[in-house]
Amino acid sequence: FDEAFIKPWLALERTLAQLGNKVIFDIESWTLELGSGMKMNPDSVEKGVRGVQNYLAQKGMLKLNKFPLSETDSHQVNLVGRSQVNKYYAPAGGMVQNRVELKSKVEKGEKVYQLLTFNKKGELPTVIEVRAEKAGLVFDVSTNQAANQGEYVLSIMQL
Incomplete structure (x- = not known):
């Protein structure tokens, strides 16, 4: 487990135990997505709090009144193994451009982003096209347009 996933729940277990209510939560853990790197999205915060x-x-x-939510009974969670996720990293330093949108479906070989790279020789910049290794759904993208070599750019989940 990642610390961000499980630490708040462990702290809640400890606090409840101190109050005389020993509870051990299920193994499952969740991460609240509150927006992107430097900016919180109020809708995401509201959904996260409601989920907790x-x-x-x-x-x-x-x-609580109206909790648990009635739609929870029919909600289905689709789990995807790590082996079904392809992460893409910048092959060189540069500026990410023409990146596919979040939630886009892509086919194998389709361009997922371009990287405008600069060199130290005084030559014109070059464009590197990065293509999907497998078909899938873009489910995560970095927020930065500038990328160092090896820096994360996006993730595609195989369908």
């Missing part, structure tokens, strides 16, 4: 409230109400930890 719903989870705690389902586990019997909170008694």
Whole structure:
């Protein structure tokens, strides 16, 4: 588990135990996506808080009106193994351009972004086209347009 995933839940278990209510949460863990690197998205924060409230109400930890949410019963979570995710990193330093949009479906061989690279020889910049290794869905993109060599750019989940 990543620290961001599990540490808040472990802290909550400790606090509840100190209050005389020993609870061990299920193995599952969740990460709240509150926006992007330097900016919080109010809609994401609202959904995240609602999700935590719903989870705690389902586990019997909170008694709140309208919780747990009725749509939870029919909600299906699709799990994807790590082997089905392709992460793309900048092959050189430069500026990321023409990147496919988040939630886009791409085919194998389709261009997913271009990298405008500069050199130290005084020559014109060059463009490197990066193409999808496999078909899938773009589910994560970096927020920076500038990328150093080896820096993360985007992820595609195979369908």
